[in-house]
Amino acid sequence: MLMVSKSGVTVSGAVARLSSFAALTSDDCARIRSSEREQSWVQRHRDLIRVGDPVAGPIMVAGGWAYRGHLLPDGRRQIIDLILPGEVINICFRQDPLAVVTITTLTEVVTFPAPRPDPNDAASGLAQAYAVSAAIEEAHLCRQVRRLGRMSAYERMIDWLLETHDRLALTGMVDGADFTLPLTQEAIGDLLGLTSVHVNRTLKALRDDGMATAASRVVRLHDRARMERVVGYKPVRTVQ
Amino acid sequence: MLMVSKSGVTVSGAVARLSSFAALTSDDCARIRSSEREQSWVQRHRDLIRVGDPVAGPIMVAGGWAYRGHLLPDGRRQIIDLILPGEVINICFRQDPLAVVTITTLTEVVTFPAPRPDPNDAASGLAQAYAVSAAIEEAHLCRQVRRLGRMSAYERMIDWLLETHDRLALTGMVDGADFTLPLTQEAIGDLLGLTSVHVNRTLKALRDDGMATAASRVVRLHDRARMERVVGYKPVRTVQ
DNA sequence: CGCGTTCTTGACTGCTTTCAAAGATGGTGG
DNA sequence: CCACCATCTTTGAAAGCAGTCAAGAACGCG
Numbered sequence: 001m002l003m004v005s006k007s008g009v010t011v012s013g014a015v016a017r018l019s020s021f022a023a024l025t026s027d028d029c030a031r032i033r034s035s036e037r038e039q040s041w042v043q044r045h046r047d048l049i050r051v052g053d054p055v056a057g058p059i060m061v062a063g064g065w066a067y068r069g070h071l072l073p074d075g076r077r078q079i080i081d082l083i084l085p086g087e088v089i090n091i092c093f094r095q096d097p098l099a100v101v102t103i104t105t106l107t108e109v110v111t112f113p114a115p116r117p118d119p120n121d122a123a124s125g126l127a128q129a130y131a132v133s134a135a136i137e138e139a140h141l142c143r144q145v146r147r148l149g150r151m152s153a154y155e156r157m158i159d160w161l162l163e164t165h166d167r168l169a170l171t172g173m174v175d176g177a178d179f180t181l182p183l184t185q186e187a188i189g190d191l192l193g194l195t196s197v198h199v200n201r202t203l204k205a206l207r208d209d210g211m212a213t214a215a216s217r218v219v220r221l222h223d224r225a226r227m228e229r230v231v232g233y234k235p236v237r238t239v240q
Numbered sequence: 241m242l243m244v245s246k247s248g249v250t251v252s253g254a255v256a257r258l259s260s261f262a263a264l265t266s267d268d269c270a271r272i273r274s275s276e277r278e279q280s281w282v283q284r285h286r287d288l289i290r291v292g293d294p295v296a297g298p299i300m301v302a303g304g305w306a307y308r309g310h311l312l313p314d315g316r317r318q319i320i321d322l323i324l325p326g327e328v329i330n331i332c333f334r335q336d337p338l339a340v341v342t343i344t345t346l347t348e349v350v351t352f353p354a355p356r357p358d359p360n361d362a363a364s365g366l367a368q369a370y371a372v373s374a375a376i377e378e379a380h381l382c383r384q385v386r387r388l389g390r391m392s393a394y395e396r397m398i399d400w401l402l403e404t405h406d407r408l409a410l411t412g413m414v415d416g417a418d419f420t421l422p423l424t425q426e427a428i429g430d431l432l433g434l435t436s437v438h439v440n441r442t443l444k445a446l447r448d449d450g451m452a453t454a455a456s457r458v459v460r461l462h463d464r465a466r467m468e469r470v471v472g473y474k475p476v477r478t479v480q
Numbered sequence: 481c482g483c484g485t486t487c488t489t490g491a492c493t494g495c496t497t498t499c500a501a502a503g504a505t506g507g508t509g510g
Numbered sequence: 511c512c513a514c515c516a517t518c519t520t521t522g523a524a525a526g527c528a529g530t531c532a533a534g535a536a537c538g539c540g
Contacts, residue, residue, distance in 0.1 A: 052477065070386045073472035078389040080382050093333050093371040095363055098477070100379045122362060123335055131333040139340045141381045142320050146310045148388035149318040149433030153528070184486065193389035198528055200488060216537085232313035237292065237338070393496070424518065438496055440520060456505085 011036050013171030014060055014086040020170065021136075022128035031115040031126075036062065039112040048103040048111070049090065055097040057116050058130060059090045064109030065182055067191070068101045079191040081140055082106075082164070086171030088114050091134045107182045139236045140167075148193045151231070153202045156192045159231040161212055165221060166235050177221040181214060251276050253411030254300055254326040260410065261376075262368035271355040276302065279352035288343040288351070289330065295337040297356050298370060299330045304349030305422055307431070308341045319431040321380055322346075322404070326411030328354050331374045347422045379476045380407075388433045391471070393442045396432045399471045401452055405461060406475050417461040421454060 015029050039062060042048060048066055049055075061083055068080040080101060083089055089103060117127035143163065147156045164181070168174045185203070186196040194202070206212045211230075212221045221227060255269050279302060282288060288306055289295075306323040320341060323329055329343060357367035383403060387396045404421070408414045425443070426436040434442070446452045451470075452461045461467060 068382065070382065072386075072390060076390045078386045080385045092375070093362075094375055095368055095371075097375070100375060100477070101382050119362065120360075122333075122359065128335055131335075135332070135334055135337070135340060138378060138381070141378070141385065142308070142310065142341050145320045145381065145384050145388060146312075146318045148385060149430075150312060150316045185488095186486080190389075195529055196487085197489090197530080201528090204488080237340070425520095426518080435497055436519085437498080437521090441496090444520080 009063060009086040009171045009173055011060075011062060013173065014062065014088075016172065017086050017170045018088070018126075018129040018133065021132035022125045024125045024129060028115070028124075028126045032060070035060070035112050035115055037112075039110050042105050042109045042111065044105050044107050044109075046105050048105055048109065049099045051099055051102050053099045055090050055092050055099055056113075057090065058088050058092075058114035059111050060088055060114040061085060062110045062112060065106040066103055066109055067106060067187075068103050069190070070101065077190045078193070079187065081137070081144055082191065084164075084167050084171070085173060087137075087167075088130060088133050091130045091137075093134075106187060136236055143236070153192070153194050153198055154205060155231045156194070157188075157199075157202045157206060158211065158227045159233060160192060161219060161221065162224070162227055162231070162233050163236070165219075165224075177224065179219055180217055181219045182217055249303060249326040249411045249413055251300075251302060253413065254302065254328075256412065257326050257410045258328070258366075258369040258373065261372035262365045264365045264369060268355070268364075268366045268369075272300070275300070275352050275355055277352075279350050282345050282349045282351065284345050284347050284349075286345050288345055288349065289339050291339055291342050293339045295330050295332050295339055296353075297330065298328050298332075298354035299351050300328055300354040301325060302350045302352060305346040306343055306349055307346060307427075308343050309430070310341065317430045318433070319427065321377070321384055322431065324404075324407050324411070325413060327377075327407075328370065328373050331370045331377075333374075346427060376476055383476065393432070393434050393438055394445060395471045396434070397428075397439075397442045397446060398451065398467045399473060400432060401459060401461065402464070402467055402471070402473050403476070405459075405464075417464065419459055420457055421459045422457055 011033055015024070015032055018024060018032070019029075042064075044064075048059075063085050065085065066083040066089075068083065070078050070080060072078070083103065090099075114130075115126065117124050117130065121127065140163070143159070147159055151159060165174055165177075165179055168179050173179060183191075184196070185199040188194075189196045189199045192199070203214050206214075211223050211227050212219060214220075227233065251273055255264070255272055258264060258272075259269075282304075284304075288299075301323055303325050305325065306329075308320040308323065310318050310320060312318070323343065330339075355366065357364050357370060361367065380403070383399070387399055391399060405414055405417075405419055408419050413419060423431075424436070425439040428434075429436045429439045432439070443454050446454075451463050451467050452459060454460075467473065
C-alpha cells in the first residue's frame with residue numbers, strides 16, 4: 001500500500017543509512033517507519049523548498065532524486081549538490097531557521113517528515129545520526145568545490161560517479177557495479193559545471209576507455225580500481 | 241599587551257559579528273573576551289587542523305587569514321573556502337567529532353578557544369550565534385560551488401571580491417570601499433579555480449574597466465553598483 | 481504512429497592554461 | 511643605507527580543453 005516511486009528506496013534503506021551513522025533505538029526506528037504514513041508525492045521539476053522558506057523540521061526523501069541548486073539571472077543553472085533517495089534534508093541547528101538554498105526535484109519524489117529528536121538530549125542516537133548526516137553533506141559540498149575548481153571534465157565525471165555509487169550503496173540502491181541514474185546529460189552538466197554536449201563527449205571517452213558506461217539510465221563501473229586511481233579517490237570518511 | 245597580527249581584528253570585531261547573529265548575554269561577551277588570554281600564534285603556511293583530527297571545541301580566529309583546503313595527489317590545490325579574521329571555526333554538532341577537512345593558515349594567525357555553549361541549552365544566545373555562523377559558512381560554500389561551476393573568471397573575481405568585502409565588514413575590517421587582502425595571486429587562483437597568470441589578467445581587466453583595483457595587498461571597489469549588476473550579486477541572507 | 485525530449489556527432493570558436501621571461505617588491509644582512 | 515635574493519607580479523605567444531552552433535538519430539510517451 002505504501003508505494004514509492006520507481007527510483008525509490010524502501011524506508012529500510014533510509015533507516016539502515018541513519019543506523020550506520022549512530023546507534024538508533026528501536027523506538028527511533030519505529031518512529032521513522034510510522035511517519036512514512038504521512039508521505040507526500042511531488043512531481044519532477046518542482047521546488048521542494050525555496051530560499052527563505054521557514055524550515056519546519058527534518059524531511060526524509062524516501063524516493064526520487066532532488067538537488068540543492070541556484071539559478072543565475074541569465075538562466076545558467078548550477079546544481080550545488082544532489083539529494084539521493086533515503087537521505088534526510090532540512091537538518092538544521094538554528095532556532096526558527098529559514099532555508100538557505102532552494103531544493104528542486106529532478107524526478108518524482110516521495111517525502112515524509114522525519115522524526116524530530118528530543119530537544120533536551122542532543123546526544124540521542126537520532127540527533128547524532130542527523131548531525132553526522134549533515135556533516136557528510138558538508139563533506140560532499142567540499143568535494144564538489146574541489147571537483148569544480150581543480151579537475152578536468154574527465155576527472156569530474158569519474159570522481160562524481162564513484163561518489164554517487166558510494167552514496168547510493170548506503171541505502172542499498174546499487175547492484176554490484178551498477179546503479180540507476182535518472183538524470184539527463186543536461187542535469188549532469190549543471191552539476192559538474194559542463195555543457196550537456198561535453199558531458200556526452202566525456203561519457204563517450206569513459207566508455208571508449210573501458211572505465212564506465214552510462215546507457216538508458218543505468219551506470220556500470222567497469223573498472224573501479226582504475227577510476228579510483230585516475231582521480232585519487234578516497235571515500236568520504238565516516239567522520240565518526 | 242594582547243597583540244594580534246597585522247591583519248588582525250580586535251576581539252570586539254568578533255564579538256560584534258557574533259552579536260549580529262544572535263543576542264549574546266553580557267556574560268557570553270565577557271567569556272569570549274576572557275578566553276582571549278589563551279591565544280596562540282601560528283606561522284603562515286601551517287596546518288591549523290588536519291583531516292581526521294579530533295575536534296576539541298570552537299576556535300576563534302582572532303587575527304590572520306586561513307582556509308579550508310584540499311591538495312590533489314599531483315599537487316593541485318583547491319581552497320574550499322576562506323576563514324577571515326573574527327570568524328569561528330570548528331563549530332560542530334556531533335559527539336566526539338573528527339575534522340572533515342584540513343585548515344591551513346595563509347598568513348600568521350592568532351587563535352584562542354571560543355567558549356563552549358551550555359550543552360543543556362541549545363537555544364542559548366551563544367549556541368544560536370554559533371549555529372548561525374555555521375549556516376552562513378555553508379551558504380558561502382554554496383556560493384563557492386556556484387562561482388566555480390557556472391561563472392567565468394571575470395565574474396568569479398567580481399563575485400568573490402564583493403562577498404569578501406561584505407564578510408570583512410561584519411567585523412569592521414573594511415575602510416569604505418577598501419580592504420586589506422593578504423593573498424598572493426596564486427592563492428586567489430587556488431580559491432577561484434584559476435591559474436595565477438589568469439588571476440593577474442583578470443585583475444587587470446577589472447582595473448581597465450574601472451571596477452576595482454588590487455595593488456599591494458589593498459583592494460578598492462571603485463564601482464560596487466556595477467560589479468553587483470554584472471554578477472547579479474545578492475549578499476548572503478542573514479538566514480534568521 | 482507521431483511528436484517532443486534527449487542523445488550524439490561534427491566543425492569552429494574562444495576562454496583559460498601553459499610555457500617563458502622580464503620586472504617589481506620586500507625582507508635581510510653587511 | 512644599500513646590495514642581494516627570494517617571492518610575487520606582469521606580459522607575450524602558443525596550445526588545448528571546453529563551449530557554441532547546428533543537425534540528424536534515438537528514445538519514450540501518449
